[in-house]
Amino acid sequence: MQEKAWRPWVLLSPALSAVFMLLVIPVCFVVVYSFWLRAPSGADIPAFQFGNYAKFFEDFFYSKILIRTIRISFETVFLCVVLGYIPAYFFYRSKSRYKKAFLLLIMLPFWVSFIIRTMSWINIMGDTGLINHFLMQIGLIQSPISMLYNEFTVLMGLIMYLLPFMILNIYVSLEGIDKSLLEAARSMGCTEWQAFREVTLPLSLPGVSAGCLLVFVLTAGTYLPPMILGGPGNDMIGNLIFKRIIGTLDWPFGSAISVILLFLLFVIVWVYNRYLGINQIFKSFQGN
């Protein structure tokens, strides 16, 4: 027994050192750098001051991007719930032989590179894209409508990326519902709709909220859809970080924005735990 005490640590050491060296320490560096100064020459000067943060919150240009990021994340969450719940319910209730194939199919976009899924919307919504071509063919319009590079196309790209996450989360929680509960509701005279509203829907809410959290976090941290499908006014906080770090090489400010993003996500997860605990969701529906 004595010799066993060190064994797990030997097994863990490669993974632990990788995560410590390549994640924990680098993230600490980001926090430290966010207090540094940037000299006009471009050199970074070690310091401890809050100027980078002050700049972010004082300049309306930056705080607007933060607010937009939060708004777009909520919009994406909402659209994913609206678009995702019914297909998840379909998989749950379907008795088709092809149910497994349907599910596998909805997983497939996971395996297609994010950049391809994002740029694929240009083929659909571009000036010579599928929609414009179709509308011109049937004679509804004479010249192409300009549809790309606005918040709507950014949302399309985001949904394409995140909808499978939402559908799977909802589906998993639906599958976990004891089907005898539904039968009980039906045998006591509930209609199909009543049984859904009183039994299935409340019991599936943990999956919905888990999906919402995941979609929110992934949306708030992305920059690719605004970069490829958005215009100059659609930048999110990820775009700002990318531009500061890769574009202008402003490391201290880029670090401060990264810390703000991390903090935003931390707050969201905290609020979720605090107010949207699974019990709370049940309670809110018991009254109806």
Added chain:
Amino acid sequence: MRSFSPGWTLIRIYTFLVYVFMFVPIVVVIVLAFNPKQFGIFPMEGVSLRWFIRLAQNESIIEAFKNSLVLGSLTAVISTGIGILAALAFIRFEFPGKNTLNTLLLSPIMIPEVVLGVALLLFLRFLQQPKSFVLLLIGHVVLTLPYVLLIVQARLVGINKEYEEAAKSLGANAFQTFREVTFPLLLPAILAGALFSFTISFDDITATLFWATAQNQTVPVKIFSMLRNSVSPEINALGAVMIVLTVATPLLAGYLSRRFSKVTA
């Protein structure tokens, strides 16, 4: 009865439309890859392989493909290796701080890739090292490690500890037990983990864009830089190749593993 109710019909139509929404853009990429014309997207003017031929002759794209394949394979090997060891520690041993460490090792999933990209780049800058292939490799290992850990742990929980104890009581040492008993039972999860990390590495763009250089491009980074000019049919062709590769690989692996398990059973 239910299958014929109007409500159920609406649900089916809705689901069908969501599928259309999800898959039309992907299908269109593949279809347009065969579009012979240079400018504009639709209408298609016949079917041609000219863009695939162009791709095959483009040195920098071949180079990006080689990079992506090597990077994905190395990431898969390293990540899976490290992940198996860590999973063994978490499932087969008791030690203080176990839950905290498990959360720590899974945390890269919860940290936005943008922040991960910045963090690693900043650390490299502090160490005064240039961006290199090694940066991409270690970055991708950190990105994929949590997924391997989750997959291998889930499988390991299901493997009865008594098999391993039986082997030990028959005189096998720890390594022999792992090689002869645990490893074969764990193999499906190991392959799944390796495949998963290969695909994540092969497809990743968000963090990779921070780490890549002109000399060390992956295919998604190449697609990104080509997009800056315009959406050419060449990008669709490259996208089609990527889609077929990353979608066909897991399907093929799933098919093979089912066949394989039938043969052995």
